[in-house]
Amino acid sequence: MNIDITVKIGGEAGQGIQSVGQILSFVCQKAGLYVFGINDYESRIRGGHSFFQLRISDKPINAPNNVVNLLVSLDKRTYEIHKNELSINAISVIDSEDLHFNDGILSLPIMKEAIKAGGSQTANIVAAGACLSLLKTPFEFLEEAVHEIFGRKKEMLESNIAAAKIGFQMASSVQFNYAFKWDKNSSKGIIMEGSKAIALGALASDCRFAAFYPMSPATGIMTHLSSFASAYKIPLVVEQAEDELSAINMIIGASFAGVRSMTSTSGGGFCLMTEGLGLAAITETPIVIVNAQRPGPATGLPTRTAQADLLFVIRASQDEFPRFVFAPGTPKEAFDTIIKAFHLSEKYQVPSIVLSDHHFNSSMFLVEEPLNVPPTIERFLAKDEDLENINEYKRFLLTPDGVSKRALPCMGKALVVVSGNEHSEDGHVSEAAQNRINMVNKRNAKLVSMQKEISSPESYYGDSEILIIGWGATKPAIQESINILRKNGINVGSLHFKDLWPFPLEFSEKILKNSKKFFVAEENSTAQLGQLIKEQTGLSYSGAILKYDGRPFFPIEIVNKLTDFLKV
Amino acid sequence: MLNIKDYDNSYENKWCPGCGNFGILNAMKDAFVKLGKYPHEILIVSGIGQAAKTPHFMNCNMFHSLHGRALPIATGAKIANHNLMIIVSSGDGDCYGEGGNHFIHAIRRNIDITVLVHNNKVYGLTKGQASPTADIGVKTKSQPNGVISEPFNPLHIAISLEAGFVARGFSGNKEHLSILIQEGIKHKGFSLIDILQPCVSFNKMNTFNWYKKRVYEIDETSHDMFDYQKAIKLAKEWKDKIPIGILYKNNRASYTEQISSIKDVPLILQKRRIEKEIFL
Numbered sequence: 001m002n003i004d005i006t007v008k009i010g011g012e013a014g015q016g017i018q019s020v021g022q023i024l025s026f027v028c029q030k031a032g033l034y035v036f037g038i039n040d041y042e043s044r045i046r047g048g049h050s051f052f053q054l055r056i057s058d059k060p061i062n063a064p065n066n067v068v069n070l071l072v073s074l075d076k077r078t079y080e081i082h083k084n085e086l087s088i089n090a091i092s093v094i095d096s097e098d099l100h101f102n103d104g105i106l107s108l109p110i111m112k113e114a115i116k117a118g119g120s121q122t123a124n125i126v127a128a129g130a131c132l133s134l135l136k137t138p139f140e141f142l143e144e145a146v147h148e149i150f151g152r153k154k155e156m157l158e159s160n161i162a163a164a165k166i167g168f169q170m171a172s173s174v175q176f177n178y179a180f181k182w183d184k185n186s187s188k189g190i191i192m193e194g195s196k197a198i199a200l201g202a203l204a205s206d207c208r209f210a211a212f213y214p215m216s217p218a219t220g221i222m223t224h225l226s227s228f229a230s231a232y233k234i235p236l237v238v239e240q241a242e243d244e245l246s247a248i249n250m251i252i253g254a255s256f257a258g259v260r261s262m263t264s265t266s267g268g269g270f271c272l273m274t275e276g277l278g279l280a281a282i283t284e285t286p287i288v289i290v291n292a293q294r295p296g297p298a299t300g301l302p303t304r305t306a307q308a309d310l311l312f313v314i315r316a317s318q319d320e321f322p323r324f325v326f327a328p329g330t331p332k333e334a335f336d337t338i339i340k341a342f343h344l345s346e347k348y349q350v351p352s353i354v355l356s357d358h359h360f361n362s363s364m365f366l367v368e369e370p371l372n373v374p375p376t377i378e379r380f381l382a383k384d385e386d387l388e389n390i391n392e393y394k395r396f397l398l399t400p401d402g403v404s405k406r407a408l409p410c411m412g413k414a415l416v417v418v419s420g421n422e423h424s425e426d427g428h429v430s431e432a433a434q435n436r437i438n439m440v441n442k443r444n445a446k447l448v449s450m451q452k453e454i455s456s457p458e459s460y461y462g463d464s465e466i467l468i469i470g471w472g473a474t475k476p477a478i479q480e481s482i483n484i485l486r487k488n489g490i491n492v493g494s495l496h497f498k499d500l501w502p503f504p505l506e507f508s509e510k511i512l513k514n515s516k517k518f519f520v521a522e523e524n525s526t527a528q529l530g531q532l533i534k535e536q537t538g539l540s541y542s543g544a545i546l547k548y549d550g551r552p553f554f555p556i557e558i559v560n561k562l563t564d565f566l567k568v
Numbered sequence: 569m570l571n572i573k574d575y576d577n578s579y580e581n582k583w584c585p586g587c588g589n590f591g592i593l594n595a596m597k598d599a600f601v602k603l604g605k606y607p608h609e610i611l612i613v614s615g616i617g618q619a620a621k622t623p624h625f626m627n628c629n630m631f632h633s634l635h636g637r638a639l640p641i642a643t644g645a646k647i648a649n650h651n652l653m654i655i656v657s658s659g660d661g662d663c664y665g666e667g668g669n670h671f672i673h674a675i676r677r678n679i680d681i682t683v684l685v686h687n688n689k690v691y692g693l694t695k696g697q698a699s700p701t702a703d704i705g706v707k708t709k710s711q712p713n714g715v716i717s718e719p720f721n722p723l724h725i726a727i728s729l730e731a732g733f734v735a736r737g738f739s740g741n742k743e744h745l746s747i748l749i750q751e752g753i754k755h756k757g758f759s760l761i762d763i764l765q766p767c768v769s770f771n772k773m774n775t776f777n778w779y780k781k782r783v784y785e786i787d788e789t790s791h792d793m794f795d796y797q798k799a800i801k802l803a804k805e806w807k808d809k810i811p812i813g814i815l816y817k818n819n820r821a822s823y824t825e826q827i828s829s830i831k832d833v834p835l836i837l838q839k840r841r842i843e844k845e846i847f848l
Contacts, residue, residue, distance in 0.1 A: 190848065200847060208835045209647055228846055233829050235838040237647050242673040246640040249633065253613070253644025256631055257652060258836045261644065279634050371847050377840060408836075409629035409645070410652050413608045419624075419632035428579050428624050429632070 003033065003058040005178045006065045007131060008082060009124075010051035011074030013041055016124035019149065020072070021052035023128045025191050025364055026145040027137060028056050032185025036061050036476075037364035038552065043216070043302040049077055054364075062330060062365060062476030066554035069178045070134060072127050074110070089177035093130055095123075101174050106130075113166045118159025125160045129167025136179040139168055189368035194360035194473070195220030197331035197367065198264070198290055201338025203228055203236070204373040207288070208259035211239045211250040216302045217358035218264040218292035244269040248276030248289070255285050256418065258381070258408040260342055264290040267309050268299065270316070277351055278317035281443070283418045284396070284404070286345035286352075288338070293357040295550045304550030305359035307472055308524035311532065313353045314501050320440070322348070322447050325501035327355040329458075329475025332369045333498060334360070339374060344453055346380050348446045349406060355500075357523070359552040360473035384412035394425040398438055402445030447502055454499040456507035461486065461493030467511070467518040468562065469541070471497040471529050474553050478521055481558035488559075490566065497529060503536045512539050519565060521545040521558050572597045575607060575626045582621060588765030588776070589618060591739035592686055593625060596655070598742065599749035605653060612655045613642040615667060617693050619659035619686035636666025639674040642681045643823075649836040650824040653753060656683040661691050664700040664720045671722075675729040675758050680822040682752040682759040685722065686739075688767035689774055696770035706773065722762045723803035727796065727816045732757030734799065734816040738783045739765040740776055744812065751814060757822040764810070779810070786813030793817040 009020045021037050028035045034057045041050035055065050066085065071092040073079040079092055086092065089104070096107035108130055114123035125146070132142050142164050150157045192200075198221045202210065212222045222238055229236040241247035244265055251261035265273060270291045280287045291313060295306035313325055324344050328334040334356065341352035382405035387393050393414035397404040404425075409416040417427030422439055424430035457469075460479050470478045475496045485492045495511055495518070497504070512518055512533070520530035520541045527544035534540050545561040547553055575597040583589050600610060607627040614620035616635035623630035633641045638656045646654055656663075663671055663685045674681070690708070691697040697710040700720035707714045726734045733755040737745040745763065752759035764783065766776045791813075792798065799816035825831050830838075 203846065204842075206840050208838075209644065211644065228843075229829070232841075232843045232846065234841050234843060235829060235835050237827060237830060237835060239643075239647065241640070242669050245637065246643075246670055246673065249637040249640035250644035250647070252633075253631070253641035253646075254648040254835075255644075256641070257611075257645035257648035259648040261648075275634060276637070279637070283631070283633075373842050373844075373847060409611045409631075410609055410649070411836075415608060415627065416629045417623075418630065420634050421632065427630070429621070 003056060003180050004061070004065070005069040006053060006055045006067060007070040007072070008051055008053045008068045009072040009074065009127065010049065010078030010082060012047050013044055013050050014046040015074045016121065017050055017052045017074065020124045020128045021054055021364070022149055023125070023142070023145045024054050024131060026148055027132060027141045029191055029366060030141060030144065030187045031182050032188055033058055034060050034188065034366050035191065035364065036064065036366065038064050038359065039362045041303050049081060051078065060368070061480070063480050063555050064552060066556050070131060070176070072131055074123060074127060091134060091174070091176055093127065099170055106171065106174055108170050110167070113170065114163055117163040117166050122159055122163035125163040126167035129164040130171040133168040133171040134174060134176040134179060137182050139165070141182065142168065189366045191364055191366050192331060193220060193362055193364055194331055194334060194356060195362065196224050197334040198338055198354070198356060199224035199228065200371055201335040202262055204335065204371070205339045205342035206260055206377045207262050207342065208235050209237050209251060209254040209261040210263060211241045211247040212263050212265065213241050213244045213247050213269060215266045215269045217294060217361045218266050218269070218290060220361055221264040221290060221292070244272035245275065248273040248287070249279070251287050252276060252280050252283070252285050255287055256283070256409065258411065260346070262288040262290065264292065266292050266294050267312070270309065270313065274317045278319065278321070279420045280351045281317065281321035281323065282420055282422070284349035284443070286349055288341045288345055288352045288354065290354045290356060292361045293355060295548065301550045303358065305357045305552050306523050306548065306550065307357055307474065308528065308548070309355060310471065310500065310528040313355060321443050322350050322450055323501065324350065324352040324450065325355065326352070326498060327472035327500055328498055329473055329496055331365045331367045332371065335371045337498065343378070344450070348403060348450055350446060350450070355472055357473050380406065382407045384414055387414055390414040395427045396423060396425045396439070396442070398425060398442050400445070401449055402442045451502045454502055454504045456504055457495045457497040457511070459493065459495055459511060462495060462511055463514065464491045464493035465516040466490065466492040467515040468492065468494045468545070468558065469497070469518055469520045469529060469533070470494065470522065471500060474521060474523060477553040477555050478558060480555035481562070484555060484559045485562060492562070503532065505536055508533060509537050509539070512537065517542040519543045519545060519562060521553065523547050523553065570601055570604060570606060572601055575600060575628065577625070577627045579624050581625050583618060584769050586768045587618070588688060588739035588767070589622065589686055591742050592684065592745065592763055592765065593622060595742045595745035595749060596684070597626060598746040599753070602746065603750055603753060609653060610655065611645060611652050612657055613638045613645065614657045615662040617659040617662045619657055620662060622657040636662055636670065638662065639667055639670040639683070643674060643677065643679045646679050646681055647824060647835065649834045650680065650830070651834050654681040655753070656681055658683060658685050660685060660687040660689060660699045660701045664722055668700070672725070672729065675726055675731045677823045678732055678757045678820055680757055680824065682749065683761065684749065685760070685762045686765050687722070687762050688765045688771055690767050690771045692767050692770055721803060722760065723815055724800060726760045727799045727803055730818055730820065731760055731816070732818055732820065732822070733759035733814070735761045735814045736812045737761050737763040738779055738812050739763055740780060741783070741812065744785060748814065755817070756825070757820065764812070782808060782810045783812050784809060786811045786815070788813065
């Protein structure tokens with residue numbers, strides 16, 4: 001088979017669009033198919049326009065498609081907004097008074113039948129039933145999904161099964177060109193949002209304290225962590241702070257006292273945290289910050305996506321100090337990256353920043369690779385017995401590699417003295433000129449070893465004449481665009497940056513110099529990675545494929561833009 | 569045998585001669601001796617300002633942080649290890665101005681820390697601007713026509729938020745202040761001790777003698793510390809007579825006592841647990 005279809009369900013916020021997405025994803029996954037779903041919504045609680053777009057394939061996919069094969073409108077506006085995205089032979093399901101089908105529009109009395117089945121709130125399930133019926137899904141697959149999702153609430157279960165059945169029967173006589181044969185295959189992987197992969201990474205890292213101030217699209221990470229903590233009674237405390245300043249300082253305090261700690265926020269919250277970022281740096285306290293990017297200075301577009309904070313986080317906070325910056329591209333990478341971020345933050349006593357974005361955090365991925373929890377966690381902590389003389393213990397002792405032994409307060413007799421002012425080796429404030437130089441050099445000395453921890457950007461057909469360079473969550477879209485371009489006969493590959501700072505200089509130079517031309521593809525307006533590559537390597541990109549409308553890349557957009565560049 | 573010299577260190581003290589901070593430093597050391605706490609058993613967290621330098625001038629574990637941020641740092645440290653005895657040393661600008669939001673929310677959380685606020689009603693380190701507690705009419709270089717905003721009343725606010733332990737001390741009465749600090753530390757929950765203190769360099773009105781004439785110790789035999797209304801009344805008493813002592817107490821559960829997964833064993837002392845099914 002060669003299945004690759006996209007189903008889009010749109011309506012007002014509050015109409016249960018995400019539940020439909022959940023049911024469809026679940027049914028497909030149980031049938032051994034691959035799914036990738038995006039959630040698109042406005043910054044409002046009820047009303048407006050939102051949609052869930054699910055791509056279903058028999059091959060692994062992790063990027064959205066721009067063409068819709070089946071459009072379900074739970075309100076009047078959805079069809080008007082999205083009719084231009086429809087493929088040839090697409091079907092649009094709309095709510096009407098009675099059933100009829102012509103010109104690709106299937107009118108179904110969704111609301112009328114939902115009220116009969118158990119109330120207007122089951123309209124979304126009637127629609128889900130119709131969708132799966134058009135795709136020729138066996139009804140028992142749908143029944144199983146409804147059980148899985150509503151099984152705990154008996155009265156809801158009955159009405160939803162009834163609603164599913166009605167929707168399924170209403171559409172059963174309609175022939176749909178994209179219908180396919182369903183196998184009861186064993187299910188592949190697990191379905192999760194990007195934010196869950198990040199939360200699982202934190203859990204696997206033995207993160208014990210997380211503080212945050214709610215901000216889209218970062219909040220999901222913390223709600224996942226909170227639910228793990230409450231369901232499993234694990235040693236993990238999640239605190240909702242009064243503001244971002246408090247959140248970052250709380251995690252610094254907790255880390256200073258000895259537990260692995262993190263926070264998550266978006267760009268605006270990260271702005272407020274930069275003060276604390278500097279404190280973590282000068283006190284050499286390990287912390288992990290996830291910045292789930294969204295567009296805009298100030299409030300911007302709260303529920304949209306962007307990759308425009310790269311240069312900001314690399315330089316954020318006054319003065320100069322070392323830090324790690326990572327940007328994973330898939331859930332598995334995000335899981336592993338969080339583990340790496342915690343590990344390296346403690347090893348070098350520096351802050352680690354992980355960049356994700358709205359698209360990554362709120363999309364539904366099917367994750368097949370196992371998420372491997374490290375069996376042990378190395379803490380790099382010093383106890384009294386590791387110190388030569390506990391009375392002479394100096395938290396900021398000058399060492400050749402810049403890393404000093406880190407003891408914990410009140411866990412031994414050695415006194416731990418730490419200050420956000422420039423301090424001497426003993427942690428007390430010092431304004432002496434030579435001391436200031438020594439301390440800056442001490443912190444910067446870590447960069448030599450930190451650089452060695454940085455992984456090479458990932459090559460995909462990396463020995464090609466032309467390369468498309470990306471970073472973070474655009475990885476699947478770029479890779480899919482490479483597949484299309486190569487089919488079109490273009491000798492093109494990609495290079496994807498996950499570890500961004502310290503900059504992987506040698507690796508990048510080597511790969512980029514081998515290509516004839518390279519282009520950057522980024523969700524910002526100034527080609528930030530392109531600028532960084534130029535600054536670090538002296539190599540200039542030949543063109544930039546930039547998208548900054550707040551929506552994620554479709555692979556075809558990258559294909560078209562690159563093709564245009566090559567024509568010139 | 570533990571004695572006051574155990575808290576001395578050789579780091580140069582940078583306060584002005586005659587500063588009210590010295591009385592507070594001595595009272596702290598006295599309180600720690602009386603509680604039998606060794607330097608390595610104490611963590612002092614501070615923000616920015618002269619008060620925030622306090623831990624540098626004594627032997628202890630310390631985290632001298634950012635302006636206004638001592639309370640979040642202390643909160644995080646306490647959640648990580650609630651066995652820690654944490655004292656926050658702050659000033660009126662640090663705790664009530666820059667850190668005002670954190671002050672309110674640390675009280676709401678009832679995190680078990682003891683906050684000593686050196687309240688001299690003026691910004692000393694930035695050379696003499698009005699602080700949130702400065703009285704109406706006080707003239708400074710940056711308020712040449714006099715302060716027009718109502719002074720922040722930390723005790724009134726703390727009591728109205730049901731803080732666990734609310735007291736006022738005076739840096740000129742070391743014995744009394746030492747007892748307040750000891751009681752504040754023993755209290756399981758958020759303890760605020762607002763400490764009246766002259767600034768010899770910038771506050772020409774609220775001098776040592778000005779306070780000496782006005783402060784009086786609350787009669788503990790007749791004052792019911794759990795009486796909210798009476799406490800509010802005491803918090804509002806100012807000008808001719810200024811009460812010092814414990815104004816208010818309540819015994820609501822502290823933050824870490826309410827988290828079932830850590831109330832018995834601090835986070836830091838627990839074994840790592842991997843629940844495999846979460847990762848499936």
